[in-house]
Amino acid sequence: MAPTDQVRSSAPSVPGSLRAPAELIVVTHGTSAPLAPNVLRDSVAAEIRLSALLPAGARMTRIFGPAARLRGRLAETGEEPVAAEFLNYFAVRDIAADLEEVARRLREDDAVDGAYIKPGAELPIAPGSLARRAFAEAPAVTPSFEARQGYLDAAPHGVDARWAWTRPGGRGAGVRVIDIEGAWRFTHEDLTGNQGGVIGGNPSTDAGWRNHGTAVAGEISADVNAVGITGIAPEATIRAVSIFGGGSASAIRTAADALAPGDIILLELHRPGPRWNFRNRPDQSGYIAVEWWPDDLAAIRYATARGVVVVEAAGNGAEDLDDAIYDVRPADFPSTWRNPFRTGEEGSGAVLVGAGAPPPGTHGREHGPARSRLAFSNYGSRLDSQGWGMEVTTTGYGDLQGGGDEDYWYTDQFSGTSSASPIVVGAIACYQGIHAQGAGVRGPAEIRALLRATGSPQAAAPDRPVAQRIGTQPDIRAMVRDGEVPVATVERTTDMA
Template identity: 50%
Template sequence: MAKTTKPFPGEPPTAGGPEGPQRTQVVVIVRPGFSPEQGATLLANAPAAESVSFRPLFNDTPARLSTLETSAEPAPDLSVYYVTEVPAEQADPLIQSLLQREEVEGAYVQPQATLPFIETAVRSAAPDPSVPVTPSFVDRQGYLEASPQGVDAVFAWTYPGGRGANVQVIDIEGGWNFTHEDLAQNSGGLLSGVQRADWQNHGTAVLGVIGGDTNTIGVTGISPDANLRAISVYRDAAMTYNLPQVIQLAADSLRPGDIILIEQQYSHPTLGLTTVEWWPADFDAIRYAVSRGVIVVEAAGNGNNNLDAAGYNTALTGFPATWRNPFNRANRDSGAVVVGAGNPPPGTHGRNAETGSGEVYTDRARCNFSNFGSMIDVQGWGWEVTTTGYGDLQGGPENEHYTDTFNGTSSASPIVVGTLACLQGILRAYGRIPLTPARAREVLRTTGSAQQAATGRPLTQRIGNRPNLRQLIPLVLQTNTWSGVQFTGSLGANATGRWYTFNWPAHWHVVWTAVPTTPVPGAPQLKIKTQVERASDGFITYWLNVTNLSNRPLNFEGRFTVLGW
C-alpha cells in the first residue's frame, strides 16, 4: 500500500499552528532497551539530521513505562515509542533511513485528527430580548427519555448515584468553553494542553451531553453529577499534536472505573475516515488505559466505511512486523468501547430527513455517514442532539449558546459515556465494584434497543444497540450466591500440590476452600492458599496451593462459593 508522509487534506499541520511552518511527526518504534541517548546515533546519517528532533512519544521514563504494574491485562511497553518532527517533504526519506536500522522495528507518519461530526448549515439565532434568562431545552433532549427513544437517563436518576456521582470523565479533543452558563457545577476544566479556538464549540457540545448542569435553564446532561475534565491533543503553542500521549496522561489521572472519551478520527490513506486505534501507537495507548481499569469510549468515525473490509488487514509501510488489524478482535483487542451513530426517531425537532441524503429517519438505523462493522459495540444518536454550544438554537453571548443539531459519532459517543457514568455512579453508591472495561462492553452489547435496518443499510452493517439504562441497571446490580465443586485432588502425606482454574469472570467475587473427603478427627488436615492472576481485563485465573498437613494420603474437593456478580 502506498505510504503517506504528509498531513491528509484538510487536516492541521503537525507543528507550527494552522498558519505556521508545516512539520510532520514520524513515530519510531525501537527495540526494547533503547534509550533516548541513542537517538543521536540513530539519526546520525538520517536525511536532514541537523533539523530532526527525537524524543519519547509518551510522557514518562522508559524504565517506568516498560515495567509499570497494572490492575488488568499486562500493559503494552510504551517505552519503545519515540517521535521525530521533520519538514513534511523529508518524512519519506527519514522513514526509509530509519527502517534500515537494526534498532528500529517500525517508523510511520502520525496521522492528524479531524472531529467526528458533520458540518451543516448553522441557523442564525439572535437573542430574544423578551427572554431575560435562558429557557429550559430539556424537552428537546429526547435521548434522555425512556427507550426505545432514548437511553432512559430519567430512570437512572431515581437511583442513588444515578446522575454519575463519584465518577470522573476526561474528554480528549482540542477545545472547550468552560465558562458556559450550563457547565458550571461539575466541570474540572482543562487538565493539560493548549486549546484550539475552532474546536471550542465541539468540545462544549460534548460536555453538555454528558454533564450539562441540573438547573432550570438550558440542558441537563445524562450524568450531570459526574466530574468532567479535558485534555487537549495540542500540547504546546506550536500546536504539536499527540493523541497517544494524551490518552496515557488521561489514564494516569483516573481511577479504575472512570472514563476516557476519544473524540477524534483519522483518515486512512485509501479507505477514508476511520477509528484511531488502527494505528500502532494509538492502539497501545488505549490498551494502556484499559490495562489500568479505565473505560475508553472511542468514536467509530464518520467515513461511511465497513471496518470489516479486507483493506484494513494491510499494514501501512513502516508499521512493525508484529502489527495485526485491530478491527478484527480475534487478532488483538484494545479493550475500547467503540460507538457508531444511529438515527433518532423521525420527527425529532420537527425534522425527518438525514442531512445529505434526504431520507426519512428510521429510528436506530445506521446514520448515512457512520462507520460500521463487527467491532462496533453500541450506538448513540447521530443527529438532532440538543446540547451546549454552537448557537443555532439560542444565540447571543457565547456563554449562552445552545444547539439542537449536534451530530456524528461525535454526538453518539458522549451519549454512551453518560450512560456508563450513570452505571458507575450507581455501583459506587451501592458499594459495589465498578464495571471493568470488558464488563462495560459486554453489558452494552447484550442489552439495549435493537438496531434497525433502513434502505441500503441492512442490519449486517452493525452499529450495535442503543443503550437502555432500565435494562442495564438491574443487570449490573444483580447478585447471586452459589457454591460448587470445581475439581477433586489427591495429596500424599505432608505433600503440597498446585491446581489452577481459569476464565472466571473478573466481576465475580469467588472464595475457595479445600475440603477433605475422608474424616480424620483430631487435627487439621488441609491448608489452602489462593493466588490470583488477572489473565485479562475480563477474566481471572485462580492458582490454588493445597498442603496436606497430615502424615497420611488424602483426597479432597476444591470448592468455590460465588458471593456476588
C-alpha cells in the same frame, strides 16, 4: 426562540478544515517482556542514536512518558508481562523539515521497526451538517431546552437517564471523564459545576474545535438547573486533554494517568484511512477510528489495562470496518501491528460507537427509522454501541440560542459519531455511579460486554440492514437490571501512578 428564528450564516468552517497537524511516529524494535534494567538501557541507547538523525530543532519524545515510571504505571495490570513494548513508541516534535524524508531516514536505521506519518485527526461531525449561529441576542434568562433532549428519555427512544437520576449515584456521582479532542469553553453558563478544565495539551483557538468540545461536555455533564440543558450524567466530573502540542496517543496516555479504574476516556476524533490513500476529504469518505494506527492502539491498550473505560468514535467514513483493506499492514508500520478491528487479543479494548438515527420527527426532521445506521456512520462487527447521530440538543454552536457571547450558546443540531459517543459515555457514567453504590465499578471488558448484551436494538433502514452493525443503543435501566452477571469488578483507587 425556535431554531430557525433570526438565523443567518456565520460562515462556519467545514469539518475538513478542523484538522490537527500530521504526526510523525517512530516505533523501535523491542521485546515483549517485563521491564528490566537492561531493557531500559537498550531503549535509552536507541533514543539517543535516533535523535542524532533528526534535523536541527526536532526532538524525540516518549509517548508513554519517562521510561523509569512505566513499570509502576503498569504494575499488576494485564500489560505488565509485556510492558517493555511501550518503551518502543516515540513521537517526533518541532520538526520543520519534510516529514516523509525524515521518516525515510529513520526507517533506514536498524533500531527502527516502523516510522509512519499519521494524517491529521479531525472531528467526527456528520458531513455537511454544521449548525449556523443565530445572531439574535440571548434573552436575559436562558429558557430550559431539556424537553428537546429526547436522548434522555426512556428506552427505546433514549437511554433512560431520567430513570437513572432516581437511583443513588445515578447522576454519575464519583465518576471522572476526560474528553480528548481540541478545545472547549468551560466558562459556559451550563458548565459551571463538576468541570475540571483542561489538564493537558494546548487547546486550539479555532471556534470550530471549541464549539465541538463544548457540545460534547454539555451532553455528558451539563448542570442541573432551570436553564439550558441537563447532562446525562451531571454529577460526573469532566476534564479535557487537547491533542494539540502532543498528539493523540500522548493525550490518551496523559488522560489514563489522571484516572482511576472505572473512569472514562472519550476519543472524539477520526482520521482518513487507506480507502483513499489517507487523504483528507471534505466528505469524510473512508475515515476510520483512530485505534487503527499503532501508537493510538498501544495507548488505548495502556488505558484499558489500567482499568479505564475508553469510548471511541467509530468515525463517519461510511466504511465497513470488517473489510479486508484494514488487514493490510502499511509498509511503514511496525512489523508487530495487527488489525485491531478484528476481534481477539489484538483488539484495543475500547468501546467503539456508531451513529444511529433519532426517533422520526425529532425537531421536525426525518432521518429514517430510529436506531437505524445513518448513512455516514462506519459499521462492522467491531462496533459495540450506538447513540443519536443527528438532532442532539446541547451546549455550543448557537443555532438554538445564539448572540454575541458563546457562554450562552446552544444547539439543536450536534451530529455524527461526535454526538453519538458522548451519549454512550453518559450512559456508562450513570451505570458506574449506580453500581459503585453496591458491587463496585466495572472494568472495560465488563462494560463492553454489558453494552452488547443489553440496550435497544438496531433497526433496519433502506439499503442499511442491521447486518451493517452499529450495535444497540444503551438502556441504563437494562444495564442495571442485567448487569449482575458473575464477572469481576475492579477496585477503585485514587492514584495508580
